Amino acid sequence: MTTFRVVRALDAVPAAAWDALHDGGNPFVRHAFLAGLEETGCLRPSWGWRAHHATLWDGEDLVAAAPAYLKANSHGEFVFDFAWANAYERAGLDYYPKWLVGVPYTPATGPRLLAATPEARQALVEGMAAHARALGLSSLHLNFLPENEAATLGAPWLARSDVQFQWRNAGGWRDFDDFLGALSHKKRKNIRQERGRVAAAGYRFRVVDGHGLREGDLARMHALYLRTFAEYGNSPALTLAFFEHLAQAMPEALVLVLAERGDGIVAGALCLRGRDTLYGRYWGAEETSPGLHFETCYYQGIDYCLRAGLARFEPGAQGEHKLARGFLPVLTHSRHRIFDPEFETAIGAWCEAELASIAGYRDLAARHSPFRTDDAAADPAC
Incomplete structure (x- = not known):
């Protein structure tokens, strides 16, 4: 029993x-x-x-x-x-x-x-x-x-969905240039220009897991994380001790993308790696530069997935700007029990209307796929 x-x-x-x-x-x-x-x-x-x-x-x-x-x-x-x-x-x-x-x-x-x-x-x-x-x-x-x-x-659980933009290696791409070849000419050109501006500005990138960290990497990443939250007026929940815990307890799962210029780290993204997926979680920068965010948070992550043989990259919630960079709309799912009968009925009707709206938005976003229409990757398969 x-x-x-x-x-x-x-x-x-x-x-x-x-x-x-x-x-x-x-x-x-x-x-x-x-x-x-x-x-x-x-x-x-x-x-x-x-x-x-x-x-x-x-x-x-x-x-x-x-x-x-x-x-x-x-x-x-x-x-x-x-x-x-x-x-x-x-x-x-x-x-x-x-x-x-x-x-x-x-x-x-x-x-x-x-x-x-x-x-x-x-x-x-x-x-x-x-x-x-x-x-x-x-x-x-x-x-x-x-x-x-x-x-x-099923009932009486109420269903909700939302849309995230996620990258997947739908074409079996071998490297970043191979991935770019599946995009429309305009999107491919825009990404190359963005990456070129970052390189011309003198940024170098170091991607390491918990085993390859240098002294000070975690403290610097945490300071950048705190900076982002301060800029938006939010309270940061994650402590430096937690970052250090991840590096010790889950070193193979922790992935840092560190942007360096001059003698120091000026931007970074903290990711977690699963069996076949890279999850982007937090980003921070002490300076702004055209394309730096996209390179640190998206292109370096795609590059990492292609090198490591990962099938998917989930860079986090929201962000229609991801669509033009190869991230397609995917539905997420949640379920809810409301125990007051009257509220259950009212919220249930609200959820049904929301589901229809979210599905319509997903379909609309999918029609703006950045992939060539003659490529198998154009099918969002969401």
């Missing part, structure tokens, strides 16, 4: 037991990544995060789990439900705390319902819904699910 339990710190779960529930292809659901966020001061109750991980046990054996958090706000999730919270407040009801299944500060699709068997996954979902009701929570949210996981959750 299985037992459902909530775990309030991931270090209470053996890393080997947690990681045995997924195939290791996605770095963000690894025990080392999630526990590192908790242990290095990135998840703060004062910022709305309290670990509340869902687990299912068969005796002493962990058979299913989900990274989950009680949220006192909707920040750091990238699936926006602020309007729902406002509606609850106007009705005199509490939307927060809510229960979120996802990876903090990470708009990247990956496994969420980690399970040894489909039966264990279903029992985990049922246990989560029962636990949320018992706590009197307004809602339960599963963000950035893989399509196959999302498809297993």
Whole structure:
């Protein structure tokens, strides 16, 4: 007989037991990544995060789990439900705390319902819904699910989607020039001009994983990360200790793109590498120059994927400007339980309208593919 339990710190779960529930292809659901966020001061109750991980046990054996958090706000999730919270407040009801299944500060699709068997996954979902009701929570949210996981959750789960722009090696390209050859003449020319301006400005690029870091690389990347958040007036959540933890615990997964000029690093991008995908996460620069952002965050990443044999590059949320640079529109998926019947009906209708709008936007963006129409890569296959 299985037992459902909530775990309030991931270090209470053996890393080997947690990681045995997924195939290791996605770095963000690894025990080392999630526990590192908790242990290095990135998840703060004062910022709305309290670990509340869902687990299912068969005796002493962990058979299913989900990274989950009680949220006192909707920040750091990238699936926006602020309007729902406002509606609850106007009705005199509490939307927060809510229960979120996802990876903090990470708009990247990956496994969420980690399970040894489909039966264990279903029992985990049922246990989560029962636990949320018992706590009197307004809602339960599963963000950035893989399509196959999302498809297993029918009514009363409400479906939402969004669009991200992602690169994939659809043409089996061998190198960057091979990739450029699949683009339309105008897009190919624009990219070459952008890269040429960066090279002419004297920037050099060094791409390293956790094994190849030099002294000071992580501190410099973290300082650039802080600079970006300060420029936008946001609060940076990730600590230097977390960057150092990634380099120590997951060195093969950590990838830094470092732009150097003169004697120092002037810009950089922090990425995570999975089995077949590179995930762009954070960028920062102490100077501006035409094309520097595109080179650091996109072209160097594509180049890395081609050298390393990775099939996909996901540079993060939003950004129509990515389309002209070879990133095609892809749907992301989330599922939501609203426990108040009247709000469930109203929000359900809103979600249906949103799904239609998002699908239309994806189709419109796909019609502006940068690839030659006579090339197989022109098919977005999204």
